[in-house]
Amino acid sequence: MRQIESYQHKKILVLGLAKSGVTAATLLHKLGAFVTVNDKKPLSENPEAQGLLEQGIKVICGEHPIELLDEGFELIVKNPGIPYYNPMIEGALEKGIPVITEVELAYEISEAPFIAITGTNGKTTTTTLVFEMLKAGKKEPLIAGNIGTVASGVAEEATQDNMIVIELSSFQLMGIRSFNPKIAIITNLYDAHLDYHGSRREYINAKANITKNQTELEYLIINADQEETMEIARQSKASIIPFSTKQELTEGAFLKDGWIMFNREKVMKINEIALPGVHNLENILSSMAAAKLSGVENSSIQEVLRTFTGVRHRLQYVADVNGRRVYNDSKATNSLATINALAAFEAPIILLAGGLDRGNEFDELLPYLKNVKSLVTFGQTAPKIERVGAQAGIKIINRVDNVEKAVPEAYRYSEPGDIILLSPACASWDQYKSFEVRGDIFIEAVHKLK
Template identity: 55%
Template sequence: MNTLKQFPYQNVLVLGLAKSGTAAARILLENGKNVRVNDMKREEENEEAKELKQLGVEVITGHHPLTVLDGIEIVIKNPGIPYENPVVAEAIKRNIPVITEIELAGQLAEGPIVGITGSNGKTTTTTLVYEMLRSSGEKANISGNIGTVASEVAKDIESDEILVVELSSFQLLGIQSFKPTVSVLLNIFEAHLDYHKTLDHYANAKANIFSNQTESDFVVYNLDDDLVVELVENAKAKKVPFSTKQHCQNGAWFDGQTVYFQDQPIMDKREIVLVGEHNFENILAAIAAASLMGAKPEAIRNVLTTFQGVRHRTQFVRKLNNRSFYNDSKATNLLATSRALESFEQPVILLAGGLDRGNDFDGLIPYLDNVKELVVFGQTADKLIKVAKQAGIEHVKIVDNVEHAVHEAYASSEEGDVILLSPACASWDQYRSFEERGDMFVRAVHKL
């Protein structure tokens, strides 16, 4: 097991459990640290807290008293907890460092790290890089915001193993020395403004991915995204662009027919099975990152001729009576949903709605031309109904949840239709995660 060799703190508060907090507490305990845990869920219904208490962790649950900071040298915060949280704000006031679990992963990993972030496409790109490396015979591990806690993976990998990690802006806000060998910045789109407050703050959080990189590292970035280009200007790492519009002699690019890395043709577009024009950006980013870490062209081709997508990201579920069902539950913002809609030429019945973060949905209107019906749910239902009227969609239904949405959509569908769950919203008003929401959709589809 790898250890925390550069972690000078002895008394640590883990604020918020879930998967990342629980993993951080266990790792700290294994490294001989004094661990205190504070979680809002009461102990009697908090299995993680009970297990940690049995291991000797001091557990405080049900509220966030400021006394949890007494004697604490550093706070490891669950990424979703905002900085306005009273304990976090008080820690900052007391000059106590506040980090996220990903910082531990960076210290534990003894081999190279490929870190991938962006507003959209992170999961697909992370999975592609991992598959390309594995197909090339490289030792690679996948982790992070994609589902497996990065520090749990990092503690057990060897120096010749590559850690491929998906990173959110929430995680990246809480780093000190975390430094990928290859960082990837896919795109920047207005998102999570309830948390970050401004686009600049959000963009700067994303830019943290390359803030500790040096001239010996690489930053793979989207040459077609002006904000990304602006952010990367100050990066110290070697810049490797990707573009669907421009020739990138030093990066990955697409001429409308053939995909290239540098000036080497990789494959013809027609051989790629992953649907959606937007996925070409993800593909190019993955080719660049994987190639920099040793992936071979034939392995890249092998992956791209077989890879059909990841769960909850425009995932094909089934075809029933010539209706095609797609699960895009990971579409938690307008850009993700607009890109999903661009993937289809057939008539679409769109299932959308979820947590209201204060934004409107007017940006969806240009992408609703082939949407014949909208089925809405969650806190944003009324806002989406308003947008449907503006877009001239005559058939709109409001339902209680995703399961009911599936039944309503199927009942009014016709042969050739696509029934697409692409919510354009986070899931937390009704579901614990986008995965839970997507799994409900998949189960409901298979029950039809």
């Protein structure tokens, strides 16, 4: 860890706990800051806050009192999930108090360079692939961010011999000042989190922050098949490495004659890749580009791509149940992710879908439901998904209370050779704390079938 003095004797407010808030508060305390932590959860129900109290850190729990902003804070480190329209954040910005997220702290203390991945879909798969390729290439990577340990906690332990591979959300990227990854990847851009950001433009601007501090000494790996991503590339000062599944490029990562290519070099035959789904070729190309830029040999990249079959909750193979193949795609929290999942299979599909209602109507799913023979719905969006399913001509549509009940119902409508697919097209928060919880419940229910 780099020993920095920029926070010594500074009065800093950490707003919101969870794992990132606890780690940030502890780190700032070590760096000599006067830390106050403010979390909505009452102290009696808040073991994290109690632990910080034992370290001698000031803790205020149970509410976010706006008058707290009058105490002369020089900086706020906010939990990424707290939106900028929160009264505390609005009040801080009006007073000229800088607001960052914990990722900024990680960058400031890290001895290791960062490979940072963002985008709408494919972030977790790409992050995992980059990590695995670097590990196979003996590059001593560490993994952080949404997919792993809190970034600043990883950065504390990292040395110059490591590389930190980090998945970053738009929420996190809105709160950076100097963060500058050696390699940045933007997988793709579609509508997402508009309830948080307010507009697609703000969402895209947040994603673009991943490259805002890069120079020609750093690399931006960018999707060449989307105009919005290429617009970010045109505004970036980084060295641009494009990737494409649709075009043959003069440089970068692309497909040609059944091969994945990098800078005109054949790296691996597509038919030797284990990871299913055409959409995953985007993830493979961008991660392969990051690995090549990091000095990983083709043999190590091939080793990973021949064996890697996906991450947990992202088109994850669960089991064969009496001839039915079952997949957990709980991380499909928007329609595009579900479209990609549906396109990955040729066999008849029993689709389990539904969840938090964010106001969209799911009509974009319609052309991709031709292979769905039965539909089992749950959650707030069940009626909307049922309407689209009926319009697609699906004969068997049934609503259940939750994912656990959806599994035996889906099995009841299936036959040997079918695919049973949980791909909700929605966030989980109407019924479950996270998509991980939803996926774990699904997996448990599948194993009960066996």
